[in-house]
Amino acid sequence: MGTKPSYLSKWNKTKIIVGAPKLAAHVPETRIMSRSSLLAMLNRYGMVYVKPDIGHQGVGVMKAEKLRKGYLVHYGTVRQRFGTFDGAYKWIEKNRRRRVYLVQRGIRMIRLGGRPVDFRVMIQRNEKRNWEVTGTLARMAHPGKPVTNGSQGGTIYSSRPLLNKVAGSSRGAAILRQFRELAYRSAYRLAGSYPKLNELGLDVALDTNKRSWILEINTGPDAKPFVLLDDQSIIRRIVKLAKRYGRHYDLTIRKAKKG
Structure with missing residues (x-):
């Protein structure tokens, strides 16, 4: 087995991104997970996400919370309560299966119908090899799951109407512009290393x-x-640019739902 490219590591990408002050301000504190780092982060933030350093589509992601009495770990549709930190940590250790994991400050996301919502921003090299934001969308978590990924049964919405709903039309437009700016800054920053x-x-x-x-x-x-x-012009543009640099997507919808 060959060595996996270093850009697949979330930890490597995080270290590069936080080197840019205008991006660092938008990155939740992230550490390599260990017993001490998990305990420290839970004590500091009350809620964290633990996730594989190399992974995709939300697979293996767990949410951990410090309660008034004990701890709660949420993995898939399973919610497990523990009276002690050691109990919670041992359960997480068992389920991470010796993979390298990160622990990240938990963000209290906006919600719709009690379900967390986040956003995906797609940025690609265009015909002139310049970076171009080709699409944004909103994702609402599957009921009972801590992640929003479509591959985990999340519901997909257009970004602008949803932002207008939660923030108003003027603020929604400004937020969308900031998403795009973060995508461009991230692309230029990471491309400097990769x-x-x-x-x-x-x-x-x-x-x-x-x-x-x-x-x-x-x-x-x-x-x-x-x-x-x-x-549909969004996915057509994404596919067109991807073909130019040799990427071909599987576009078969299996679990994601249309909002």
């Missing part, structure tokens, strides 16, 4: 104060959710 990158998918959250946070940057983003948008 010049052969052709596409990125940013997972961006809005907290309850409408502050933007970059949760993750995917170097091999899934284009499937864009198929569910009413504006």
